[in-house]
Amino acid sequence: MADRTIVYEYISRVEGQGSLEVTISGGEVVDAKLKIFEAPRFFEAFLKGRKALELPELTARICGICPIAHVITAAKAVENALEIALDEKTIALRKALALSGIMQSHALHVYFLAAPDFLGYPSAIAASKDLADVVRRGFRLKRVANMVSEYIGGRAVHPVTLTVGGFTKPPHADGLEKVLNALENALRDALETVKLVSGFNYPEFEPNHVNVALSSGDGYAITEGFAKASSGEYFESRDYRRYVSEEQVPHSNTKRSMFKNNSAFEVGPVSRFNLNYESLCNTAKEAAEKAGIKPPVKNPFKSTIVRAVEIVQAIEEMRSILGEGVSIPPPRKTRFRQSSGSALTEAPRGLLYHSYSIDRDGNVLNADIVTPTAHNSWRIERDVFELVPSVAHLDDESLKRLLGMLVRAYDPCISCSVHAFTVKLNRT
Amino acid sequence: MVDKLKVGVFKLTSCSGCQMVLVHLEESLLEVLKHIDLKYFRMVSDDDLPNEPLDAALVEGAVTNEEEAAMLKKIRRLSRFLVATGACAATGGVNAMKNITPEGEVESIVYSSPEYVRSGKAFGLNEYVKVDAYLYGCPIDRNELVNTLMSLVLRVPPYIPGLTVCMECKMKGNECVFLTRREPCLGPVTVGGCGALCPSNNVACEGCRGVLKGTNVNGLVSAWEKAGVSPELIRIKLRKYTVYPVAGR
Numbered sequence: 001m002a003d004r005t006i007v008y009e010y011i012s013r014v015e016g017q018g019s020l021e022v023t024i025s026g027g028e029v030v031d032a033k034l035k036i037f038e039a040p041r042f043f044e045a046f047l048k049g050r051k052a053l054e055l056p057e058l059t060a061r062i063c064g065i066c067p068i069a070h071v072i073t074a075a076k077a078v079e080n081a082l083e084i085a086l087d088e089k090t091i092a093l094r095k096a097l098a099l100s101g102i103m104q105s106h107a108l109h110v111y112f113l114a115a116p117d118f119l120g121y122p123s124a125i126a127a128s129k130d131l132a133d134v135v136r137r138g139f140r141l142k143r144v145a146n147m148v149s150e151y152i153g154g155r156a157v158h159p160v161t162l163t164v165g166g167f168t169k170p171p172h173a174d175g176l177e178k179v180l181n182a183l184e185n186a187l188r189d190a191l192e193t194v195k196l197v198s199g200f201n202y203p204e205f206e207p208n209h210v211n212v213a214l215s216s217g218d219g220y221a222i223t224e225g226f227a228k229a230s231s232g233e234y235f236e237s238r239d240y241r242r243y244v245s246e247e248q249v250p251h252s253n254t255k256r257s258m259f260k261n262n263s264a265f266e267v268g269p270v271s272r273f274n275l276n277y278e279s280l281c282n283t284a285k286e287a288a289e290k291a292g293i294k295p296p297v298k299n300p301f302k303s304t305i306v307r308a309v310e311i312v313q314a315i316e317e318m319r320s321i322l323g324e325g326v327s328i329p330p331p332r333k334t335r336f337r338q339s340s341g342s343a344l345t346e347a348p349r350g351l352l353y354h355s356y357s358i359d360r361d362g363n364v365l366n367a368d369i370v371t372p373t374a375h376n377s378w379r380i381e382r383d384v385f386e387l388v389p390s391v392a393h394l395d396d397e398s399l400k401r402l403l404g405m406l407v408r409a410y411d412p413c414i415s416c417s418v419h420a421f422t423v424k425l426n427r428t
Numbered sequence: 429m430v431d432k433l434k435v436g437v438f439k440l441t442s443c444s445g446c447q448m449v450l451v452h453l454e455e456s457l458l459e460v461l462k463h464i465d466l467k468y469f470r471m472v473s474d475d476d477l478p479n480e481p482l483d484a485a486l487v488e489g490a491v492t493n494e495e496e497a498a499m500l501k502k503i504r505r506l507s508r509f510l511v512a513t514g515a516c517a518a519t520g521g522v523n524a525m526k527n528i529t530p531e532g533e534v535e536s537i538v539y540s541s542p543e544y545v546r547s548g549k550a551f552g553l554n555e556y557v558k559v560d561a562y563l564y565g566c567p568i569d570r571n572e573l574v575n576t577l578m579s580l581v582l583r584v585p586p587y588i589p590g591l592t593v594c595m596e597c598k599m600k601g602n603e604c605v606f607l608t609r610r611e612p613c614l615g616p617v618t619v620g621g622c623g624a625l626c627p628s629n630n631v632a633c634e635g636c637r638g639v640l641k642g643t644n645v646n647g648l649v650s651a652w653e654k655a656g657v658s659p660e661l662i663r664i665k666l667r668k669y670t671v672y673p674v675a676g677r
Binding site: 067 | 440441447452455522566567
């Protein structure tokens with residue numbers, strides 16, 4: 001078989017600007033580059049010298065799709081540094097906000113980024129001519145998710161109410177009934193979504209991955225807990241750097257995340273589902289069962305089903321949290337001292353790490369942020385190596401389409417991944 | 429029937445949040461699409477960049493390198509009307525905060541081998557091309573987005589906000605975060621249109637919508653000084669989404 005290079009320039013239907021370049025020789029991949037040509041944004045550089053209290057607001061701007069995850073993680077890291085403990089109601093309300101963010105992002109991914117591949121359209125907008133009901137359902141789910149984000153966070157993109165120590169303003173009790181009704185109605189749409197995506201035709205591919213996700217003894221872990229790996233390790237955010245390292249490869253702009261210095265790993269919905277299945281609510285478990293998935297899900301393409309199941313979980317859990325009422329105490333006072341703190345949470349795309357050092361006047365001395373897409377980037381590339389030999393007979397266009405779907409299965413968030421660096425994997 | 433307006437959505441250095449606001453129009457997006465043909469919107473569609481001219485381009489993001497400058501010029505040539513969409517496109521946004529740090533130093537904070545990484549200063553679009561209209565804010569406001577799109581469809585000039593955030597805040601009857609808590613709030617000099625979202629949530633305005641022409645930034649800063657706001661905090665406030673033109677700072 002002749003050598004060939006498949007280039008997917010500016011991968012569509014992912015957030016941000018990236019390309020995939022794969023060189024195949026004798027049916028094997030000899031080179032795979034996930035090139036992210038989006039410009040680096042140097043957050044960690046300009047955060048130095050800013051105020052710690054600005055961190056939630058500023059790190060939100062890393063990503064317009066998952067700002068909620070950054071806001072919460074930054075606030076938690078500063079709270080950990082200053083040893084500020086929050087009350088249970090505030091913690092629960094933050095989780096509801098985080099879940100609304102996951103629901104927003106998953107609805108976007110399932111209906112607008114992934115579904116066109118399986119339904120055979122270039123976009124959901126193009127599909128709306130024939131499948132108006134399906135596309136409208138996607139929009140309805142997004143609208144309900146945004147409604148909850150706006151209700152708790154003040155705004156869906158770059159929320160404003162979440163601050164170090166709590167919330168600047170509690171949600172208005174008057175709006176609660178409307179939100180709860182919308183969530184109740186959204187459950188039907190969410191279950192329809194699971195049904196829709198479980199009928200998609202998924203490529204066969206079952207690589208062995210190390211899954212890493214937050215876990216806790218108390219529910220489906222999103223904003224609280226410790227990291228857990230499918231290979232058996234457990235660690236807290238303060239020990240993160242003992243388990244996850246980054247490497248810059250000479251003559252490229254890579255920062256590659258590695259687990260225990262040597263292995264690629266996967267974070268995100270599949271990792272959460274595989275490691276925390278038992279913590280899912282019954283409705284979500286039943287939906288997963290009907291869709292024919294159970295842990296461990298190995299096929300990365302089936303992350304689309306897991307996302308749909310997580311929408312069900314998010315809705316049920318938001319209903320349960322908000323159903324208890326939304327009155328919370330005012331934010332805790334902050335008293336600065338020289339300190340360091342970190343936090344791990346689950347962003348829609350998986351494990352997110354923030355760590356800061358601050359001085360006694362509340363100035364940021366150092367910032368370290370690792371996003372889910374950075375965690376997954378080596379895993380995506382390894383998948384290309386493992387998938388291609390079984391599909392090397394495909395023509396260039398078909399192979400390109402399949403590889404695009406593979407990259408998309410991780411729902412990469414490129415703005416996030418280049419908050420600090422560009423990824424250019426270049427290995428021979 | 430009049431032809432639909434051909435529109436492209438483009439992204440430079442940014443977080444995609446403003447494009448998300450377009451997606452967040454949700455079902456009303458389907459209404460908007462009765463009048464608009466989205467020719468290019470890479471985040472949600474496979475369609476390649478068209479060769480035919482566009483009626484309008486919505487460009488999100490700051491320009492931070494030569495490739496982006498070249499891309500922007502290409503978009504400009506292709507488009508009859510160009511809308512700088514969001515704070516990054518309008519002023520460079522948060523990306524511009526690093527403009528005051530020496531190059532090299534920025535890279536070495538983030539990379540172990542900074543010699544391989546390059547990044548120029550971050551600028552708003554008008555540093556490179558003529559901008560026909562602005563959508564302000566980080567992120568943009570969805571109502572303003574719809575209004576601008578509809579203005580384009582009707583071929584009338586888009587609405588330009590003429591109020592400050594402070595005026596909108598007063599009209600809402602909010603308690604003033606500066607007068608009651610001595611928090612430096614940029615509301616009095618910032619372009620309105622957001623409905624004073626942040627002050628309405630007990631958060632001081634951070635000026636993400638940029639300076640409204642004719643407002644007195646120096647006067648505001650003097651008021652902060654008199655209220656005892658530290659010079660360090662003032663400096664930080666004036667360099668966030670926008671670098672404010674204040675004498676001697």
